[in-house]
Amino acid sequence: MEQRKKIAVIVAGGAGTRMGSATPKQFLELAGRPVLYHTIAAFVNAYADMQVVLVVPEAHFGPARQVLEGFAAPPPVTLVKGGETRFHSVKNGLQTVQEKAVVFVHDGVRPLLSAALIHSCYEQALLHGNAIPVTDVKDSLREVNGTGNKAVNREQFRIIQTPQTFLSEQLLPAFELPYDPLFTDEATVVERLGHRIHLVAGEESNIKITRPLDLVIAQALLNG
Structure with a gap:
């Protein structure tokens, strides 16, 4: 299989509003380290040649650098x-x-x-041009409209995760498009250029930490 340069663009711009915390959620402590530390470590430990691009508000550059200083080898x-x-x-x-x-x-x-x-x-x-991790919907779903609601078949839906992964030849031209509020994730941007989106199996443990309960669950998962 072809080998390519690997770049992880990690987007960490949350303000922690839903957490009810003055500290942005990416800098909250999880198992003795900031949440963001664990995220970066996952990528740099997965491939020795992984490069990371960390996107944060300029006001968070200081805390982000402190996270990086927590690594034994930067x-x-x-x-x-x-x-x-x-x-x-x-x-x-x-x-x-x-x-x-x-x-x-990645989030x-x-x-x-x-x-x-x-x-x-x-x-x-590498095989399909892109790879979007998803998990199955386990709850019942209803579609709500202006006149009421109706049940829908959950087998026809998937929950989207990150890392949304692309060949740069697909991703970079897509992000030259004008911004559209309908771009809810990277896949919707790439899809706008006509590329077919390839889904792969995600992980139930790959949760997004947005509320206090998520932090409790993440701690429990880390504890095994």
């Missing part, structure tokens, strides 16, 4: 200023990609992804 991380929206933040991060690569775009507050998932996304992106 990983190869480039700090980039975030933008007005996730789209603009990712676009800023992609400005650092100067050659063909497999690019992982900074998903710290529990495994090396196996990162490997799967990398390998499937």
